[in-house]
Amino acid sequence: MDIVADYTAESRELLEQAEGDLLSLERMGENADPDIIHRLFRTIHSIKGGAAFLGFHNINELAHALESLLSQMRNHEISSTREVMDLLLEGTDRVRHMIHNIHDSNTENLGSLPKRILTLVGSEDTPAQTPAPTQAMTQPPVQSPAQSTQPITPPANQGASTLMQIAGLSVSREALTQVNSRHQNIYLLTYDLTHLPGGETPAGLTAKLSREGVILSGGLNLEGRRLEDGVPQGALPAQVLVASWLLPDFMEVLSRLPSENIQRVGQLEDLLNQPAQSVAQSPAPIVPPAVQPVAPPVAPPSAAPAGYIQGPDQTEAHIRADFSAEGGHIAAATSQENATPTAIDAATHMMAKAEASDTIRINITVIDKLMRLAAELVLLRNQFIRWADHTDPVSRHLSHGLDIVTSEIQEGVMATRMQPVGNLLGKFPRVVRDLSRSLGKEIEIEMLGREVEMDKALVDALNGPMTHLVRNACDHGLETPQERVRAGKPPVGRLLLHAFHEGGQINLVIKDDGRGIDTAAVRRRALERGLKTESDLNDMSEEEIHSLIFLPGFSTAQRVTDVSGRGVGMDVVRTTVNELGGHVEIHSVQGKGSTITLKLPLTLAIIPCLIVKSGEQRYAVPQVNVEELVAVGIDAKSQNIEFAGDREVYRLRNRLLPIVRLNDVLAQPETFSPETRRQIMERHRLEDGTTLGGHVVVMKFGTKRLGMMVDRIQGMEEIVVKPVHPALKHLPCYSGATVMGDGQVALILDVPGVAKHTGVSAHMDDLVDQAQAQSSQKDQRENVLLFANGPQEQFAMPLSLIKRVERIERKDIERVGEREFITIDGVSTQIIRLDQYLNVSPPVGEAEELFLILPKLIRRSLGVLATQVIDIEDASLKLNVDSHLEDGLMGSSILRGRMTLFLDIHRMADRSQASLQYYSGIQAPTNTAVAPGRKVLVVEDSAFFRNIVRDLLTQNGLEVETAGDGQDALRAMDKNRYDLIVSDLQMPVMNGFDLARNVRARKAEVPMIALSSLDSDRDIQAAKEAGFNHYHVKLDKKALLGLVKQVLEAAHPEDFSGAQASSAAAATAPQAWM
Amino acid sequence: MANALQTTEGKKSLSIRQTGSLLASGRPVIQFCTFWLANRLFGVDILDVREINQEQKATPVFHAPPEVRGYVNIRGQVLLALDLRVMLGFPPNQDATNTRLVVFKPEVGESFGVVVDRVGDIVEATAEQIEEREVLGEEFQISQGKELILGECKLTDKLVILLNPSKFLSYLDKE
Incomplete structure (x- = not known):
C-alpha cells in the first residue's frame, strides 16, 4: 500500500472541491456562505493533518497559514476581499503543486507566501521564519533513516523557545493554545503506516481524528529499520500526537488501535501551564522513555511494531465490532457535549458522509485489461452463439444465458470507465476567472450537463482542446465590457459549456455571446495565407468559411496574446477530436456570438457499426456516420440515379447525393482524379443512360453526405475496434480493424477518408438543391x-x-x-x-x-x-x-x-x-377542469413522476412547468410567477424542505404542496415547518387532483365561481384522433 | 497447432536486432528457424520468432502495397501478414497446403508475420559457418529484397539464406 500515493490522490480530490468553493466564495463577496468557509477550512485542515502525519512540512506550513486565514474568515474577523481571495487561490495552487510533486515538496521554496498570508491574518501570528529551512532542503521526506523521529513542527512564531517536546515530538506552544479547551486529553498514537487498521487511509484517519480532536504533531519512527534486529521490512511506525475530548476507551475505538498503542501523555491544561522552556528542556515528566511508546515492555522496540500490527486478528475484529457498536455512543456523546448544533457539527457531519463513500480507487490498467477481456468475451460469445445448436432447447437456453451475462459484463466494464464530464469541465470556472482578469473582461461561465458520462480516455484527451476553445472564446469571442455596452449588450459576457447526449454521441458545446466570427476577416486571412482562392471562397457558404479557422496555420486574432492566437490551436482541436472519432461543428453569427460543438462517440473501444459487403469481404461503417439505408432498384436499372458532371448522383428527397461504389473505391488505390471519376461513371452508364441500382448507405461526415453503393448489407454489429497497423496508417480509407464473430478480420471504413479518396468535397454542396436546404432550415x-x-x-x-x-x-x-x-x-x-x-x-x-x-x-x-x-x-x-x-x-x-x-x-x-x-390503472382519464389557466410548478427529480404529475395537471387544464430540483425551481421562480408549487421532498442538489424554506424566505406566499413517498408523521411535520401548506403521499392521483383543486380554490375563488366553460371544454374534449 | 514452436530465450543471448549483425552477437552457436520459399531455404534468428501458425485466411487490405497479404486473427489479436515471396521477387505460390505464418516478436516490429511455403527444421550454426555478405543476384536468383538479406549459412548438407526480419516492415515504405 502506498500511503503517500493515497494521500496525494485524496488531497487532489479535496483541492478540486476547494477550488470550486473558493470561486463561489469569491462570487459571493461580502455575503460569504459560512458553510462554504467551513468546508474549505475542513479541506485545508485535512490536507494539513495528512501532511503533518507524513512529514511534508512545507505543505503543512502553507496549509496552516491558509487554515489560519480561513479560520479568521469563519470568525468574521476578516472578510473575503479580493486580496484575501487571491492569496487563498495562490496558496491552494501552491499546495496543489506540491501535492503533485510530493517528493520534492520539502525542498520547495515557498518564498514569502506563508508570510504574506499570515501578515493578513494578523501580526501576532506571523512566523519569524519557516522552521529549520536548511535541514529541510537536504532531507527527503519519509525514507530518511537519519532520525528516529522526524518532528513536524507547525510554524512557530517566536523561534525555538516556544517549541515544546511532548513524547519526543515537538509541538509549538502557539498550536497548543489554539486547541479548544475541551480537548483535554493528549494521546500519543502509534500506527503502522503499512498496515493501518481496518484498511484506513492516512487522510481518512486524519479526518477521523480531527473530528474528535486536534492533531498536534506527528512523526515517523524509523529506528526499527536496522537490519541486525532481523525485523522484516514490514512495519513503518508513525506517531501522532492528538488532543481530544475523548476518554481512552473511546480513543481506542476511534483510532482502532490496541490499547498498548495508545498512550495518554498528559492533560492540555497542565501542558499549557508549564513554562515553555522547561518543557522543551526536560521532557521527562510527561514523556515515557523514548523507545517505549511503541512497544509492550518485554519486546525490543524494533520488533514491537511488527508484533502488534500483525497481531491476533481477533483483537482487530473485536475492536471493529466495538466500533460499530459504540459508534452511536460517540455520536450521542458529541451532541450532548455540544447541545446546540453548530456549523462545525454540520461540517463534521459532512465529513462523515464523505468518508462513508462507497467508491474505491482502481488502477486504470486493471480496467483496461478487464475491458480487453470483456471485448474478447463478446467475440467468444458471438462465435459460440453461431456454433450452438439452436434447435436443442438446452443449448438455446445456455446460449441465451451466456448472451445476457456477457452483455451485462460488457456494459458493466464499460461503465467503470465512464466519468462525468464534470471532471473535465471542473477547472474552467477558474480558468475563465483568471483569464477574464488578465484580459480585463467580465465573463460569467455556466455549465450544464456535468453529470453526463463519457469514457475516461475521452475525458483525458479532450482536456487540451476544451481548454483551447474556452481560452479562445474568452480571448477572441467575448468583448471587453466597454465594447459590449457599445454594442448594446450587457457588460458581462456569458460563456456556456454544455454537455449532452444526442444521437448516440456526446455533444460538448462551447457557446459565447461575444462578437462572433468576422466572416470578412476570415475570407481576407484565407486569401492572404493562400489557403483558398477568391473563386473558392465565393462558392463557399458562410458556415464553410467559418470552418476555415480550423485549417493549420490560421489565426484571425489581430494581436497575438499569451492566451491564444498562436495560430496552432484550432487545427489541433479539430485533429484531436477527429482522432477520437468525433468532429467539430461551428456556428457563428457576427455580433451575436459563436457556438462550437464537439460531437464525440460515447466510448472508444466498442462502436456499433453497419456491416456491408463488397464481394466476399466485409467492411464496417461506424453507425455515427450512417444516416440511412436506401434500396435503389436493386439489380435493376434505376431511373433515379443521374449523371452530374463526372459522377453519379441520387436524388434523395430533393437533395442530390453523390454516389460512389465501394467496389470502385477499393479497386483504385490512388485518390480519384476527375478523370478516374469520369471513367468510372462511364463504365456504369448503360446504353439507355440509366445505371444499375443497389443498396446505398447514406453516410454523413460533418455537414456533408455521401452515398456508398455496396453489394450487400449484412446488419448492425457492435465491434471491438483494433487500431490500424502502423505500417498501413497512410491508407486514408480505413480507421481500424475488428475481429468478426467467425474469427475473420474485417476492416472499418473511415467515412471522411473514403470521401476524400473519392474526391467528394465541399463543392458537392453546389449540387444540393439550395432552396430546399434553406427552407428546411427555416x-x-x-x-x-x-x-x-x-x-x-x-x-x-x-x-x-x-x-x-x-x-x-x-x-x-x-x-x-x-x-x-x-x-x-x-x-x-x-x-x-x-x-x-x-x-x-x-x-x-x-x-x-x-x-x-x-x-x-x-x-x-x-x-x-x-x-x-x-x-x-x-x-x-x-x-x-x-x-x-x-x-x-x-x-x-x-x-x-x-x-x-x-x-x-x-x-x-x-x-x-x-x-x-x-x-x-392510472391511465384512466380524470378530465375534470380544476382551475384552468393557473400556473403550477412541478418540482420532482424523477422524470418519470414529473411527467405523470405534469400530464395529470395539464390534462386538467392547468398550465404546468417543471423543475428537476429545488434550485431549478428557484431559478424558474425568478422568471415566472406561479399559483401553486407541487414539490417532491427527496431531491438532489436542493431538496424539497430547503426549497420551501427558500421560498418562504423570499416572502413568497404561493401555496406549496409536498408530494412525497415519505409518510411518517415526522416528515409531515418537517415539511409543514419548512413552509409547505399541504402534504400529499405520491401517486394517489385522484386525491392529488382534489387537493390541487382545493388549494387553488382557496387562493382564487373567482376561478370556481362562474365561467370556466370555454377552457374546461377544451380540457375535456374527446381526443380528436381516437 | 497454434504453438507449433515456442522459442526459448537464453538470458544472455543477443539477437540480430540488438547488434545489427549475427556475428557481433557473440553467441557461439546460433539457432535458426528455417523455412522454404520458392525451393530455397531461408532462416531467421530463432530469438526473433514468437510462434509459427498454420496460415489463416487473411483479410485483404485494398490500397495496401502488394507485399501485404492482409490481416489475420491470431487468438483475438489482429496481425499483419506479409507475403515474403512478393518481397523477394518470387512468383506467387501455387500450392498452399503447407503454408505457415511465422509471427515475430513485438521487439522485431509491431504485430506482424510472414507467410512462407513450408517450415523447415531448426538448425544450429557456429560463427564460422556464417558469412555476412550480399547474396543477391545470379547465385540464388533473388531479384529484389537486398536489404532483407543478411548473408548465408553453410551447413554440411545445405545452404541457408539468412534474413533480417527487423527490416521487413520498413521494406513496405520503400515504394
Whole structure:
C-alpha cells in the first residue's frame, strides 16, 4: 500500500472541491456562505493533518497559514476581499503543486507566501521564519533513516523557545493554545503506516481524528529499520500526537488501535501551564522513555511494531465490532457535549458522509485489461452463439444465458470507465476567472450537463482542446465590457459549456455571446495565407468559411496574446477530436456570438457499426456516420440515379447525393482524379443512360453526405475496434480493424477518408438543391418515418431517433410474463405494442411478417412494433401539442392528408419499464377542469413522476412547468410567477424542505404542496415547518387532483365561481384522433 | 497447432536486432528457424520468432502495397501478414497446403508475420559457418529484397539464406 500515493490522490480530490468553493466564495463577496468557509477550512485542515502525519512540512506550513486565514474568515474577523481571495487561490495552487510533486515538496521554496498570508491574518501570528529551512532542503521526506523521529513542527512564531517536546515530538506552544479547551486529553498514537487498521487511509484517519480532536504533531519512527534486529521490512511506525475530548476507551475505538498503542501523555491544561522552556528542556515528566511508546515492555522496540500490527486478528475484529457498536455512543456523546448544533457539527457531519463513500480507487490498467477481456468475451460469445445448436432447447437456453451475462459484463466494464464530464469541465470556472482578469473582461461561465458520462480516455484527451476553445472564446469571442455596452449588450459576457447526449454521441458545446466570427476577416486571412482562392471562397457558404479557422496555420486574432492566437490551436482541436472519432461543428453569427460543438462517440473501444459487403469481404461503417439505408432498384436499372458532371448522383428527397461504389473505391488505390471519376461513371452508364441500382448507405461526415453503393448489407454489429497497423496508417480509407464473430478480420471504413479518396468535397454542396436546404432550415423540418400499427392511425417518428428498422417474424417473438421479446443482434429486445400503451387501434389479423423500429438513445433494448412501414417523409416538426395529449406522444400533425401521431419514444421507453397493469390503472382519464389557466410548478427529480404529475395537471387544464430540483425551481421562480408549487421532498442538489424554506424566505406566499413517498408523521411535520401548506403521499392521483383543486380554490375563488366553460371544454374534449 | 514452436530465450543471448549483425552477437552457436520459399531455404534468428501458425485466411487490405497479404486473427489479436515471396521477387505460390505464418516478436516490429511455403527444421550454426555478405543476384536468383538479406549459412548438407526480419516492415515504405 502506498500511503503517500493515497494521500496525494485524496488531497487532489479535496483541492478540486476547494477550488470550486473558493470561486463561489469569491462570487459571493461580502455575503460569504459560512458553510462554504467551513468546508474549505475542513479541506485545508485535512490536507494539513495528512501532511503533518507524513512529514511534508512545507505543505503543512502553507496549509496552516491558509487554515489560519480561513479560520479568521469563519470568525468574521476578516472578510473575503479580493486580496484575501487571491492569496487563498495562490496558496491552494501552491499546495496543489506540491501535492503533485510530493517528493520534492520539502525542498520547495515557498518564498514569502506563508508570510504574506499570515501578515493578513494578523501580526501576532506571523512566523519569524519557516522552521529549520536548511535541514529541510537536504532531507527527503519519509525514507530518511537519519532520525528516529522526524518532528513536524507547525510554524512557530517566536523561534525555538516556544517549541515544546511532548513524547519526543515537538509541538509549538502557539498550536497548543489554539486547541479548544475541551480537548483535554493528549494521546500519543502509534500506527503502522503499512498496515493501518481496518484498511484506513492516512487522510481518512486524519479526518477521523480531527473530528474528535486536534492533531498536534506527528512523526515517523524509523529506528526499527536496522537490519541486525532481523525485523522484516514490514512495519513503518508513525506517531501522532492528538488532543481530544475523548476518554481512552473511546480513543481506542476511534483510532482502532490496541490499547498498548495508545498512550495518554498528559492533560492540555497542565501542558499549557508549564513554562515553555522547561518543557522543551526536560521532557521527562510527561514523556515515557523514548523507545517505549511503541512497544509492550518485554519486546525490543524494533520488533514491537511488527508484533502488534500483525497481531491476533481477533483483537482487530473485536475492536471493529466495538466500533460499530459504540459508534452511536460517540455520536450521542458529541451532541450532548455540544447541545446546540453548530456549523462545525454540520461540517463534521459532512465529513462523515464523505468518508462513508462507497467508491474505491482502481488502477486504470486493471480496467483496461478487464475491458480487453470483456471485448474478447463478446467475440467468444458471438462465435459460440453461431456454433450452438439452436434447435436443442438446452443449448438455446445456455446460449441465451451466456448472451445476457456477457452483455451485462460488457456494459458493466464499460461503465467503470465512464466519468462525468464534470471532471473535465471542473477547472474552467477558474480558468475563465483568471483569464477574464488578465484580459480585463467580465465573463460569467455556466455549465450544464456535468453529470453526463463519457469514457475516461475521452475525458483525458479532450482536456487540451476544451481548454483551447474556452481560452479562445474568452480571448477572441467575448468583448471587453466597454465594447459590449457599445454594442448594446450587457457588460458581462456569458460563456456556456454544455454537455449532452444526442444521437448516440456526446455533444460538448462551447457557446459565447461575444462578437462572433468576422466572416470578412476570415475570407481576407484565407486569401492572404493562400489557403483558398477568391473563386473558392465565393462558392463557399458562410458556415464553410467559418470552418476555415480550423485549417493549420490560421489565426484571425489581430494581436497575438499569451492566451491564444498562436495560430496552432484550432487545427489541433479539430485533429484531436477527429482522432477520437468525433468532429467539430461551428456556428457563428457576427455580433451575436459563436457556438462550437464537439460531437464525440460515447466510448472508444466498442462502436456499433453497419456491416456491408463488397464481394466476399466485409467492411464496417461506424453507425455515427450512417444516416440511412436506401434500396435503389436493386439489380435493376434505376431511373433515379443521374449523371452530374463526372459522377453519379441520387436524388434523395430533393437533395442530390453523390454516389460512389465501394467496389470502385477499393479497386483504385490512388485518390480519384476527375478523370478516374469520369471513367468510372462511364463504365456504369448503360446504353439507355440509366445505371444499375443497389443498396446505398447514406453516410454523413460533418455537414456533408455521401452515398456508398455496396453489394450487400449484412446488419448492425457492435465491434471491438483494433487500431490500424502502423505500417498501413497512410491508407486514408480505413480507421481500424475488428475481429468478426467467425474469427475473420474485417476492416472499418473511415467515412471522411473514403470521401476524400473519392474526391467528394465541399463543392458537392453546389449540387444540393439550395432552396430546399434553406427552407428546411427555416422551419425545423426533419425526415420522419411513417408507419402503421392498427388500421386507423398513422404514426411518425423522426429518423434521427431511429437506429434502424428490422424485419421480424411473428414466430420469433417470445413471451415472458406480460412482456414480449425478440432477439436482435444477439440481444434480447423488448417489443412495444402501441395499442397496449396508447388508446389506439390494435392491428387487424395476424401478419407473419412485422417490423420492429429500434430507437436510438435508449439504454434498454426495445423496439416499437409496426405492421406496416409506409415511407419516409420530410415533415415540419411544428406539431399540434394540445393539452390533452396522451402520455407517450409528442404531438400530432397532418402528413399525406392523414392525422399522424408523433411518438415520444423516451416516454414510451419509460412506460414500458413500469408494469403494464400499473399503467392501465392510472391511465384512466380524470378530465375534470380544476382551475384552468393557473400556473403550477412541478418540482420532482424523477422524470418519470414529473411527467405523470405534469400530464395529470395539464390534462386538467392547468398550465404546468417543471423543475428537476429545488434550485431549478428557484431559478424558474425568478422568471415566472406561479399559483401553486407541487414539490417532491427527496431531491438532489436542493431538496424539497430547503426549497420551501427558500421560498418562504423570499416572502413568497404561493401555496406549496409536498408530494412525497415519505409518510411518517415526522416528515409531515418537517415539511409543514419548512413552509409547505399541504402534504400529499405520491401517486394517489385522484386525491392529488382534489387537493390541487382545493388549494387553488382557496387562493382564487373567482376561478370556481362562474365561467370556466370555454377552457374546461377544451380540457375535456374527446381526443380528436381516437 | 497454434504453438507449433515456442522459442526459448537464453538470458544472455543477443539477437540480430540488438547488434545489427549475427556475428557481433557473440553467441557461439546460433539457432535458426528455417523455412522454404520458392525451393530455397531461408532462416531467421530463432530469438526473433514468437510462434509459427498454420496460415489463416487473411483479410485483404485494398490500397495496401502488394507485399501485404492482409490481416489475420491470431487468438483475438489482429496481425499483419506479409507475403515474403512478393518481397523477394518470387512468383506467387501455387500450392498452399503447407503454408505457415511465422509471427515475430513485438521487439522485431509491431504485430506482424510472414507467410512462407513450408517450415523447415531448426538448425544450429557456429560463427564460422556464417558469412555476412550480399547474396543477391545470379547465385540464388533473388531479384529484389537486398536489404532483407543478411548473408548465408553453410551447413554440411545445405545452404541457408539468412534474413533480417527487423527490416521487413520498413521494406513496405520503400515504394
